[in-house]
Amino acid sequence: AKEVRFLLGDQLNIRHSWFGKSDEQVLYLLMEVRQETDYTTHHIQKVCGFFAAMREFAETLKSRGHRVHYLKLVDKNNQGDISANIKRIVDESGAKSFKYQEPDEFRLDAQLSELCNELSSSGIDCECSTTEHFYTERSFLKDFFKGKKTYLMENFYRHLRKEHDILLEAGKPRGGKWNYDKSNRKSLPKNHTPPAPLNFENDVASILEELEASDVKTIGSIRDSQLNWPISRTQSLQLLDYFVENALPWFGDYQDALTTESWAVYHSRLSFSMNVKLISPKEVVNRVLEQFEQHSDLIDISQVEGFVRQILGWREYMRGIYWAEMPEYASLNALDQDRKLPSWFWTGETKMKCLSHSITQSLEYAYAHHIQRLMVTGNFALLAGVHPDEVDDWYLGIYMDAIEWVEITNTRGMSQFADGGIVGTKPYVSSANYIDKMSDYCDQCVYDKKDKTGENACPFNSLYWHFYARNESTLSNNPRIGMMYRTWNKMSPEKRDELLKKGDSLLENIEEL
C-alpha cells in the first residue's frame, strides 16, 4: 500500500469522504490496544461495545472493497500502544503516506501529532483530516466568545439554531421562545411507565473471552454475554427511529425525572452511537425535526426543542469548551476538594436509595441519564468534597458514552464546579428536597428526607449546608448564590453548629452511609 489511514475506535463514520471510493493502494488500520483498555478502569460493556463496533466497522469497510488491517487485542504482534503499532505497520506496508482523523481527545491528539513528527522525519507524508461529524470546528467556541468574560451556552446555541435554520420561523424561534427549559422539569406521574428500552442482544462472548485471556480489568456486569447497545450504523438508526416514535413526544416533559421504574425513562440512549460516530448529530437532529413536521399535532415544540438543545447546544458546546480549555482544564480544582470517593460507588452498597439505585443501575447497564449523573451521584460527590480527579475517573470508566472530551467538561465542569464556573454559573447541589420532588427514591429510603440533623436524617440535608459553609469564601460573592448565604446567616448559631457537626460526622463515616 502507498498510504496507511488510521481510525480510532470512536471514528466509525462510514459516511466520511475517505470511504467514497475504494483504492487498492490505501490500507485502513484499526486496532484494539492495552493503551485504551487501561487508561482508566472501564465498564465491561463499554469495552465490548467499542471492540464490537470496531469489528463491525472493519467488516463493513471490507464488504465495500476497502483494504483493512485489523489488530485484535490478542494478536501476537500487537504491541499494545497506538504509536508503536502504527510505526510497525507503516514500515511493513512500505507506505509513503500516513493519514488520520482529528482525535476528539487531547491525549490522543498529542500522541498522534508527535508520531507524525517522527514519521515525517523519516520521509513519510502525514496528514490529519476532520472527522466530518460535528456541527462546529474544534476552535469555533473559542473564536465565538473571543473577548467575552464567560461562555454562555444559550448564546452559542441560538447562534447555531440560526446558522443551521433549526426550529425557526421567519428568523424567529418556532413557538415564540428559544428555550423551553422551564417546561422540561416534570416528575413522572404515579403509575406511569415509560416504554421499555430497545435492546439489541449483540453476542459478545468471544470478545469477553479475549478480555479475560488478556486480563483486562473492568467494572460492572454484562448479562448472558449479550450487549444491549447498538454496535452498527443500522442498529443506531433503529434506536433513533425507536426514540422518535416512542419517546420524543414526552422527552422534554420528563427529561429531568428520576424513577426506579425505568432505567432510560424517555431518554434516547444515542450518546454511544453518536460518540463513536456511527451516526452524526445532524442526522439525529434532522430525523427529530422530520418527525416533528410530520406529527406536529402530536408532538409539542417544547419536547423537540428540549432534545435539539442537548445535541446542537450542549454537545457542541462541551466540545468547544474542551478544546478551548485543555490541557489546564484536566487539573482544575476550584473548590480545593480532596476526599476519596467512597468505595460503595463501585458496588452500590449504600443505604441511600437515590445513590444505591443510580449506582446499581450504572453497573448493570453502563448507563444513567443526565439527572442521575448530575443531581444524584455528582451532587453527592460535590457535597462530600471528593477530589475531582476521583470523580472524573469514575465517570470516565462507568458509562458507555464516556469519552474524555464530553465526560470531563460535564463532570469537572458542570457537575463538580471544579472549573470555577467556566461551564456552569453555579454549583449543581441540592438537599433531599429536589431529589424527592423529581423521584420516587425518597419514599423507598431508610433515611428521613425531611430530617436534617437527627439520627436518621437524610445525609444530603446537612451536607448541603456543610458544602456552602466550607466554601463561603469562594462562593459567597457569586450573585446567583448570595441568597443561600443570607438564609444560612439568618439561622441561629446553634442550628448552624448542629448542621456542621452532623455533616462532619457523616463525612467521617462516609463508608457507612
Ligand code: FAD
Ligand atoms: P438524551 O437525554 O437522550 O440526550 C440526547 C443527546 O444529547 C445525548 O445522546 C448527548 O449526545 C447529548 N447531550 C445531552 N446532555 C449533554 C451534555 N450535558 N453534554 C453533552 N452532550 C449532551 N455525555 C456523554 O456523551 N459522555 C460522557 O462521558 C458524559 N459524562 C457525563 C458526566 C456527568 C457528571 C454528567 C452530569 C453528564 C455527562 N454526560 C456525558 C452528558 C449526558 O448526561 C449524557 O450525554 C446523556 O445522559 C446520554 O444519554 P442519552 O443519549 O440517553 O441522552
Ligand code: SF4
Ligand atoms: Fe436520597 Fe435522602 Fe431521598 Fe434517601 S432521603 S433517597 S438519601 S435524598
